[in-house]
Amino acid sequence: MDLQLDAAGIPPDRAPIVLRIIRLLADGQPVSSDRAQVKDPEVWDDLRQLGAELDADDRIVALGGLSIRPTKHVFVAGDRKLFSWCALDTLFLPHLLGVSADVSSTCPVTGYPIRLGVSPTGVELVHPEGTVVSLVRAESKCASVDRNELFGVGGSFCSRVHFFASKLAAETWLVDKPGAVVVSPDEAFRIGQEICSLPLINAGSCNCERESNEY
Numbered sequence: 001m002d003l004q005l006d007a008a009g010i011p012p013d014r015a016p017i018v019l020r021i022i023r024l025l026a027d028g029q030p031v032s033s034d035r036a037q038v039k040d041p042e043v044w045d046d047l048r049q050l051g052a053e054l055d056a057d058d059r060i061v062a063l064g065g066l067s068i069r070p071t072k073h074v075f076v077a078g079d080r081k082l083f084s085w086c087a088l089d090t091l092f093l094p095h096l097l098g099v100s101a102d103v104s105s106t107c108p109v110t111g112y113p114i115r116l117g118v119s120p121t122g123v124e125l126v127h128p129e130g131t132v133v134s135l136v137r138a139e140s141k142c143a144s145v146d147r148n149e150l151f152g153v154g155g156s157f158c159s160r161v162h163f164f165a166s167k168l169a170a171e172t173w174l175v176d177k178p179g180a181v182v183v184s185p186d187e188a189f190r191i192g193q194e195i196c197s198l199p200l201i202n203a204g205s206c207n208c209e210r211e212s213n214e215y
Helices: 012-025 041-049 087-097 167-174 185-206 208-214
Strands: 060-063 073-077 080-084 101-106 113-119 122-127 132-136 180-183
Touching: 012 041, 012 060, 012 087, 012 185, 073 087, 080 087, 087 101, 087 113, 087 132, 087 185, 122 185, 132 167, 132 185, 167 180, 180 185
Parallel strands: none
Antiparallel strands: 073 080, 073 101, 101 113, 113 122, 132 180
């Protein structure tokens, strides 16, 4: 499946700081420019353009699918209760962060609660067993569109990526959603690694030598 969405939408010279901030957010606290070791205000502005959500104190509270602001997708790692922008985020974040997580959400059609156990290597538990994930094909690559329009809770991508309690429930929702498809949680996990976590980790690693001095 070619979703035409990957971490290439994040400029290579920004990948290390994006990866760093996502991992800092996993502590459950807002990330200030000081905490992120960002001295250049232009870099902070760039992060806004890359979809970062900030609070009234100009601290980042959501980036790259991970949020400390409540959403319908709950992501619990150890004693930290976090949130994500969409269903796919909950499936690639364990790999990106190197943690196992208990994920909970709600089927938008039936209202039925959905629970998953996700490790860095795969989906370990799914309830109900027939749970599926909706995904959408982007019309253009991230590099050529405004990421704020694609991502975030209200973005055109994230707002259409859900967990459904059954394929039948998903098909009801799909009727007027052109470009949307339904996959299993296992397949969504694989896609999330392919288009999100692995490209970001690789891009961040390739630029790690510059990371300490560039910002």
